Amino acid sequence: MTHAPVIAAVDGSEHSLVALEWARAAAVRHGTELLIAHVLPDEAQLYAGRRASLHDASEPEEYADPVNDRIRALLGSSGGELPAGVRYESLEGSVPEAMRVIGAEAMMLVMGSRGRGGFASLLLGSNSRAVASSAPCPVVVVPHAERAAGAEKEESAGRVVLGLHASETPDDVLAFAFAEAAARGTAVQVVSAYVIPPVPTMVVDAPFVVIPPEGLPEEGEDAVPAEVEMLRSQTERLAPFRTLYPDVRVEQAAVPGDPAGRLVTASRSAALIVVGRHHPRRTALSLQIGSVAHAVLHHAHGPVAVVPTLTDDA
Known part of the structure; x- marks a missing residue:
């Protein structure tokens, strides 16, 4: 048993939700925490930068993150056994760089083989390939339904x-x-x-x-x-x-x-x-x-x- 968490990288796509379920089961098997990480879309990161630079207190402190909200709802209603602890983090930066940073504390990092923006014909998305090539922890890539069939x-x-x-x-x-x-x-x-x-x-x-x-x-x-x-x-x-x-x-x-x-x-x-x-x-x-x-x-x-x-x- 280890205190290092299993990290699930999600973006709201169906591929990432399959990976989330795999990560949930892995965290339960290993008796460790599940950390669900989502890299904010570009518009959210731009909003955060604009608010910080203008010091506009009238603007909401946080940009709405529908992916985070959806993941929380899905995990809560899945019916599967939950790990001892579940955390959520919204990250900034590029996906490969954000995952390299957060992966330093992980037992493993789990992600889907294709993301929301990938072409349907791709066997492996660019972010999945980049993270598997550079993360400081083991990376588990869970294939999409067509390949797993x-x-x-x-x-x-x-x-x-x-x-x-x-x-x-x-x-x-x-x-x-x-x-x-x-x-x-x-x-x-x-x-x-x-x-x-x-x-x-x-x-x-x-x-x-x-x-x-x-x-x-x-x-x-x-x-x-x-x-x-x-x-x-x-x-x-x-x-x-x-x-x-x-x-x-x-x-x-x-x-x-x-x-x-x-x-x-x-x-x-x-x-x-x-x-x-x-x-x-x-x-x-x-x-x-x-x-x-x-x-x-x-x-x-x-x-x-x-x-x-x-x-x-x-």
Whole structure:
């Protein structure tokens, strides 16, 4: 349990309301506060600046915020369990900058994949992409209905799927995935992909098999050396987290092909996909998002958590 809140970024759009519901449930699962944050529209920010500059006491102190009012009413009438505490904040500035500032205190920041102003054809809105690329906390992007329509299970029933490069993924990414699985009472499915020269009998798009630790293959006639080595690397890397979370069941999969494509496929039946933001060798101040996280954010059929490097030694 942590005192850091779950933050829901809302703008009144249907996409953000789906994200709000996801954030509400996350705050309840983790036993923490829900902070609902809304960036005021440009006209409200201009009004506030004008009133402050003119010192006009006859003008109302605050600009009406219909989004905030609507969110309060919806949350109060939803019927779902509410977290121990719920706060509302109206923010000024651009959405990415406001979320970067408020995200410094968050366990996670949850937002929809498209906002009110996005084009219908967009898979991922510009604000969602910018926040996922730069926020100082894990960012969960919840897809809009058209993308989630292909999901095979109810969101709460699926596993937490962790995209893992055993030698490069920071510990913060693994810690987030295990903590989320523990809060849900579900398994962590660890997926790593490897590249091998194509052969006529290899079917890259075939469903992959998940393996419990006791079922790891030994190198032999029927074992692919790259798969055996990757599963062994996974096992070694996962050992400390198995110790920290003994009640979390772990499934391992080492598969040929593109890692982003494999994670997008897994997202059809997952509660959450967890990926690192970027390659750890990039500088900590880099705002660039990695190619795998970028592709999964654009195409996943369920929620995606993009986790930055949060600690100096990660």
